[in-house]
Amino acid sequence: MYAKTLSAMIKEYKPNKFLLPATNMGRSLSAKTAIFAGTGLTADATEVVINKEDGQLHATRPTFGGNLMATITCAHTRPEMCSLRPMAYAKAPRTEGRKGEVVDFAFNEKDFTSLAKFLKFIKSEGEGLDLSEAEVIVAGGRGLGKPEGFALLEKLAKRLGGTVAASRAPVDSGWIEYRRQIGLTGRTVKPKLYIACGISGQIQHMAGCSGADVIVAINKDPEAPIMKLAHYAVQGDLYDVVPAMLEALN
Ligand SMILES: Cc1cc2nc3c(=O)[nH]c(=O)nc-3n(C[C@H](O)[C@H](O)[C@H](O)COP(=O)(O)OP(=O)(O)OC[C@H]3O[C@@H](n4cnc5c(N)ncnc54)[C@H](O)[C@@H]3O)c2cc1C
Known part of the structure; x- marks a missing residue:
């Protein structure tokens, strides 16, 4: 098990802080590693800060179904561990000449036994959908008015x-599957272009897309919050604007 090897490395090298990505594998691995290493873990954080005064890791994550944001510290044990949501931060720019140290670590082969057995890999229905890797996202909100509205957005996205x-x-209305939800209780994305159609721009939604390079909002209401948050705000009915965009593109 990777967790046993990682925790053995933690015991040997005694890092002060230890971060893992909150991917499917990272979530499972970080929890097990924290248990084996005898320390605490803040799982699925959306923000991490090293506090200047006490040098501690302050990890923030949504709690109580996203109704509250909690900042959690690990006061008594080390390392301070945290799994951080992918795309929560932009990639750091490359620094030429910067090097890490590669160490050889002898693992115990017995640790690689597990009660779980791999049977087979079943591809999910939405194969190919990886919102976190998408460079262009066309998102729809309640303003679509009907589930069929997504077919129009699909054309633009394509x-x-x-x-x-x-x-x-x-x-929530069952127009589209949950795995496509962007926001605090959905996915965090960082595309080059995010086109929000009929979305008002509530804080819980923007938490998932405000890292996009360019946000274009299409909304009937010039006072909708997203019209101030977007780089380009298009006031109009999305059922006029999106077909016009398609026509111009074609
Ligand atoms: C704990 C918690 C967690 C949450 N997590 C999330 C989350 O992860 N993601 C998320 O998105 N929300 C989340 N929410 C909900 C969030 O607060 C908003 O209710 C939600 O984002 C609103 O969705 P919307 O913008 O599509 O709808 P609305 O706020 O109803 O906005 C619809 C917009 O469409 C516009 N419109 C209407 N018709 C048209 C048209 N024909 N053309 C153009 N514009 C039109 C309207 O002017 C309006 O601005 C959460 C809420 C809570 C309390």
């Missing part, structure tokens, strides 16, 4: 080489 996503409202 034309731009991107994929479709949603705010929570259409997901």
